[in-house]
Amino acid sequence: MRPPASCPGPAGLTRRNMLQVGAIGALNLGLPQLLAANDSRGDAPPADSCVLVFLNGGPSHLDMWDMKPDLPREMRSEFRPVPTAVRGVQVCEHLPRLARLMGHCTLVRSVHHDQVAHAPAVYTALTGVRSNVRAGIVGAKATDHPAIGAVVGRHRPTAAHVMPYVLMPYLTAEGAGGPPQPGFLGGWLGKTHDPFLVLRGDTPDGFNLPELAPGAGMTADRVRDRGHLLAGVNRTAGAVRTGQADELERLQARACDLLTAPAAQRAFRLDQEPARVRDAYGRNIYGQSLLLARRLVEAGTRLACVSWAPDANATWDTHGQNFTKLKNELLPPFDLAFSQLLTDLDDRGLLRRTLVVVMGEIGRTPKINGGAGRDHWEHCYTVLFAGGGTKGGFVHGASDRTGAYPSLNPVSAGDVVATIYHALGIAPDLELRDRLDRPIPLLPEGAPVREVFA
Secondary structure (H helix, E strand, O other): OOOOOOOOOOOOOHHHHHHHHHHHHHOOOOOOHHHHOOOOOOOOOOOOEEEEEEOOOOHHHHHOOOOOOOOOOOOOOOEEEEEOOOOOOOOOOOOOHHHHHHHOOOOEEEEEEOOOOOHHHHHHHHHHOOOOOOOOOOOOOOOOOOHHHHHHHHHOOOOOOOOOEEEEOOOEOOOOOOOOOOOOOOHOOOOOHHOOOOOHHHHHHHHEHHHHHOOOOHHHHHHHHHHHHHHHHHOOHHHHOOOOHHHHHHHHHHHHHHOHHHHHHOOOOHHHHHHHHHHHHHHOHHHHHHHHHHHHHOOOOEEEEEEEOOOOOOOOOOOOOOOHHHHHHHHHHHHHHHHHHHHHHOOOOHHHEEEEEEEEEOOEOOOOOOOOOOOOOOEEEEEEOOEEEEEEOOEEEOOOOOOOEEEEEEHHHHHHHHHHHHHHHOOOOOEEEEEOEEEOOOOOOOOHHHHEEE
């Protein structure tokens, strides 16, 4: 049975190894399995960090970024396109704030792949590697290709007290009650490269972070003392040392660093933000997640990912009542929070070195179905880039007359991921080594879309 999403554990440890895991309790630590370690850094890239806003479920490109007002009624959006700050570029009327900030953004309107179901499409969109599963309830596996954040955390190390890769506010499930989707975890790089999970808490705009709170009476000195004791326990267990045990010890050390580092603690203190700032992002879990993402990149996190759905079917998967859901539930909070994120990053001088990406795993069908919805459509959708060395006020690629297929400069899912890696200083043709030291290409297919960079 897979561990709960809020507390993933290292898979495959023996019973004796697990006795070592139990020793973590002496430290009052609940977070080691959520941390990642590193090893090398490249030359100065366009960006130091990335905020990835993943509109999980498949946002409708035809009702947001790539509207076709002259389509026949059975395809045409109920929404009006409106002009933006960039001449000739229009977006949906329900994105008024973003329209004013389009001078910071690049729209890539010709993204495509060949995976129609959520889980394989998410995996393909987030790793750049084609899934070998066509459909069905598919959960994350230890053999999966590593997530972008896992790779970035390994090859662009952070300070000891900073989490390189953070995922919030959900480790999205593949359907209500289903397994965690593939594409977000460390996969065959190992559990040390899983994201630090910051999950929705008991209030509409709050998070549960028990992992960051030492137990009563646990001072920094006591945490360090127990860390030394735990290291001794690990050393005396030499007969059961495995690669996984070594990995566990690294996680324990990172946990101690985090619990004793004031800077790491401060990044999560949303209560230190002025009420007007929290209001500006929207008092909902997604708005507060984007605010937390800004605080994390300020603190040095490499990749902060916001997955905008508790499960694949909960938000942007608008098979029914597409227009009602977009107008009343989805676009207003997205427009508010995302526009405030861009504004804050720009005002603080962070946007130039922070790549911001908005995407889903698929688009939606040109034809509107009988339930006033749009169905899955993997053949063409839009991805937005901002900051991190990318151009502002730019459109790359185009879809055909109905928004069904790319008609100019087609861009694959692998190309999108390669573009993110390029911005963060990681060569897409990098060769990785799995835990058995086998060479595996980071991206078997895909190249950076260099036209989007200034």
